[in-house]
Amino acid sequence: MAQRHPADGPRAVALAAAAGSAVLELRPVAGGDLNDAYAADLADGRRLFVKTREGAPPSEYATEAAGLRWLAEPGALRVPEVVAVGETFLALAWVEPGGAHDAEELGRGLALVHGAGAPGFGGPQPMRLGPVVLPDEPLSSWPAFYAERRLMPLVGAARDGGALDVAGAAAVEAVCARMNDLAGPPETPARLHGDLWAGNVLADTDGHPWLIDPAAYGGHREVDLAMLTLFGGGLGARGLAAYEEVAPLADGWRDRVELWQLFPLLVHAVLFGGGYGASAARIARRYAGV
Secondary structure, eight states: OOSSSGGGSHHHHHHHHHHTSOEEEEEEEOOOSSSEEEEEEETTSOEEEEEEOTTOOTTHHHHHHHHHHHHHTTOSSBOOOEEEEOSSEEEEEOOOBOSOOOHHHHHHHHHHHHHTOOSSBBOSSOEEETTEEEOOOOBSOHHHHIIIIIIHHHHHHHHHTTSSOHHHHHHHHHHHHTHHHHSOSOOOOEEEOSSOOGGGEEEBTTOOEEEOSOOOEEEOHHHHHHHHHHTTOOOHHHHHHHHHHHSOOOTTGGGGHHHHHHHHHHHHHHHHOTTHHHHHHHHHHHHHTO
């Protein structure tokens, strides 16, 4: 996609048709590891955030758009408006980034989003995290879903890619076999963001938190909270207190944080290698008791 005079490019033409206004200019902006991202200035005065990449599967951006709309339904947290979506791009209303977000607002809002619920454990489309595709066919049991739809599909890929050794893979498999005992008290399906690391919470200029880049599905609410703490984020004491004012967490939730972090660590092991596989193996050995 051209950086200047983008009306000459086919994607910009498609964006203009979908948004109902000519595209005056596209400027590259930060947009994550997997997509190219642009600020699009339209002739009608709007500015959009546009993400695109070569070779994206035809349903990828439509699935993300559906996830954004689903998370916005409860009206509990801000979510960028989906302006236009095509097979090769997703265009969202621009959110001007600011500094730190309000932790209490995020905690309360996230509890309400989770509490809005889901039809079951899973979702209508496979989960896509870049080139990683995971099954999302619903199951009635969260422990079975987490083991069969999240961890087990990643074990072979991480092992085959050299990010997880044989002993580490066996430890993860042992955790899956024990999941009924490890997963804590039963909970109803929560409405999850699904990829809620700190970088997917955007603060605007007024400090309001916005949820971006979801991989939404029905799951266990502790998974979103565990993901938030994995790469240096988290709700913090104030945000956690605000969350629990709305929806107290079950006993033992702190002991399960690393259990839920196994999933994103294995995803990162498949995508990026490095030390992620070793971290996953260490955690798996703890829960497997080996």
